[in-house]
Amino acid sequence: MSRCKVNSKQPMENHRNSEQRRSLLRLLSKFKIFKSKKFFYALSLAVAFLIGTFNLTLAATTTAKHYTELQFAPLPEIKLPKYDRFVLQNGMVVYLGEDHELPSLNGAALVRTGNRLEPADKVGLANVVGTVMRTGGTKKHSPDELNEMLGQRAASVETSIGDTTGSASFEALSEDAEMVLGLFAEVLREPVFAQEKLDLAKAQLKDNIARRNDEPDSIADREFLKLIYGKDSPYARTAEYATVNRITREDLLNFYQQYFHPNNIILGIVGDFDTSKMRSLIQAKLGDWQPNHNITKSQLPEVSPANTGGVFFANQPQLTQSSVRMGHLGGQRDSPDYGALSVLSGVLNVRLFNELRSRQRLTYDVEASWSPEYDYPGVFVADGKTRSETTVQFIKALQTEIKRIQEQRITPAELALAKESTLNSFVFDFQYPAQTLSRLMTYEYYGYPADFLFRYQKAVAATTAADVQRVAQQYIKPNNLVTLVVGNETAIQPPLTQLATQVTPIDITIPGS
Incomplete structure (x- = not known):
């Protein structure tokens, strides 16, 4: 889920640039090069100068192209490293x-x-x-x-x-x-x-x-x-x-x-x-660490929706804008429709950006995602921030776009863009052996097949416009959307009662404080 869940980088999935930086620092520290602050400062200036010079030279010799003229190499094939x-x-x-x-x-x-x-x-x-x-x-x-x-x-x-x-x-x-x-x-x-x-x-x-x-x-x-x-x-x-x-x-x-x-x-x-x-x-x-043969598989907590709709509000009088979360209980990654739901998220994100940010100018921060978990239901969530006075308009615009993706089949261009962006982001999660090995460990941990990453990739590639509309209608429940607003009650005009006759206040007081 977008920002609603802290979770989840895979272990060992370090980006190579940070890996190289740490390794360089370690090597240099062994030779005590960094004992001189003046040397480090001079080195930093030199590197910055070279990078700046390179960028200026590149800018001077390169003619800007329209984005439709840009050509990119095909995505690299995901390959399992030898392990x-x-x-x-x-x-x-x-x-x-x-x-x-x-x-x-x-x-x-x-x-x-x-x-x-x-x-x-x-x-x-x-x-x-x-x-x-x-x-x-x-x-x-x-x-x-x-x-x-x-x-x-x-x-x-x-x-x-x-x-x-x-x-x-x-x-x-x-x-x-x-x-x-x-x-x-x-x-x-x-x-x-x-x-x-x-x-x-x-x-x-x-x-x-x-x-x-x-x-x-x-x-x-x-x-x-x-x-x-x-x-x-x-x-x-x-x-x-x-x-x-x-x-x-x-x-x-x-x-x-x-x-x-x-x-x-x-x-x-x-x-x-x-x-x-x-x-x-x-x-x-x-190897000599003794096992415990009496370990039993832990019974996982049951999950059921606590609310199936409603508008909720946490008052923060000092705010000039509202933070909005809208969604409901979702599903797991092993759903046969996980690939199509990922494409759905891609289409909905682009629509929200184009409509709520670019056209209506209600926000600079909006997104939506079907965010499954490995072994328990995740969430479907649309969220963002908007000015206090446009809170109701922002929420209604979110609702409109969610319903529209159920009612209108997406265009071929929308489908192609969403599939490409989904596959792009997925491929770049497997640039280095550590990332892929980490994912294999995670699949084993949760009981997923080792080839799950290939199954997912194929499912995304095979998704059609009809699939997107089908999963939108099957999995997204507009009538069950839970809407939460954190904002300034007096500044939100028109009030949230335009969305629902009952707005439930949320008490965020810290017990014992």
């Missing part, structure tokens, strides 16, 4: 992919857990576990020792827990593989959850609670999910001071011991290494 998949005797699934372009490697472990599995009276527990696993040190190394050892080698080890997964990751130069993988294994296997780091993590989480109403978009995202899933749903509930205060070190240990076992983990490593040597190294660091 090895094997399972350790303790049940850990391992993916290895050699990539010798840079003298570095990065890895990620997916752990079958998530904050959707934490107790309802201790919301925030999984987040704290994911933080203190790393910050709290290990049985062999204190937090400061870990930081120093990794910092000296420009390496990193990080952990976190999100809605549906736990993750641990590392980055290192190839020559430091054994040392960094050893520390990574320590963090996974032997975290101590130091009390002082637990206290710090809880304090930081409370600080986030205190500031959660600072940004209207954050309010809209949070409250919209509550309206869709229900305020007590694991997919929408939020940490409060009371739930955080209940979290103890024993809770962290129990949560960790319930889920962090080798037979509950998928590990992937990509980079500059020899596969046979890396297999031996993984065996040495993780």
Whole structure:
């Protein structure tokens, strides 16, 4: 979903330019080049000058063309990189992919857990576990020792827990593989959850609670999910001071011991290494970790729509514009219509941009998407910002475009553009081996077939205008749209009662504040 869900980059999907920058910094730091600030400043100016000179020269020698005259090379074919998949005797699934372009490697472990599995009276527990696993040190190394050892080698080890997964990751130069993988294994296997780091993590989480109403978009995202899933749903509930205060070190240990076992983990490593040597190294660091044969598959929370329509409002008197969310419960990625729904999103986005931004000039920020999740229903959402005085007009325009895509078959030009943009964005998610390997790990984690990415690509390419109209009529429910506005009540004229006779106020007061 557009901005309503924090989720979801795949592990190890780092853009190559940031990868190269980090690797360069590491290499330079080993030679202590950056000890001179003057040198760094001079180098930065030189690089900026060269880039600027190149751009000016290019601009002077290139005749601008109309966009219809531009020609682009065909999209590159998505190819699976060469990789090895094997399972350790303790049940850990391992993916290895050699990539010798840079003298570095990065890895990620997916752990079958998530904050959707934490107790309802201790919301925030999984987040704290994911933080203190790393910050709290290990049985062999204190937090400061870990930081120093990794910092000296420009390496990193990080952990976190999100809605549906736990993750641990590392980055290192190839020559430091054994040392960094050893520390990574320590963090996974032997975290101590130091009390002082637990206290710090809880304090930081409370600080986030205190500031959660600072940004209207954050309010809209949070409250919209509550309206869709229900305020007590694991997919929408939020940490409060009371739930955080209940979290103890024993809770962290129990949560960790319930889920962090080798037979509950998928590990992937990509980079500059020899596969046979890396297999031996993984065996040495993780092979003797004892499995838990009593792990049972967690029962996922049930999902049903909390509301099937209505207009809701959160008053923020200081605002001069309104943040709007409109949508309803959606579906999962394994839907046979996922490809056609992606194309539908592309068409609707272009229409919203052309109509609400370019023609009616109601906004500079509007979009819509059918945003499925892997193993539970996602959402259909249209959202954006508009001036307080155009709020009602903006919402009516959204409603009009949603109904229009159901009633009128899209044009061949709209279909071609939406398919091309969808395939473009998809292809660029697989530019590098780490991205593709990460996606394969994710598919295995959620029980999807390894060729799902090819199935999706073919489904998008095969989508017709009739398909788009069919899925629009089948999956989008205009009469069930939940509309949320975060804005200035007195400045919204005409009032929201022009949209519905009843406008339900949303109380965003922070309990205990």
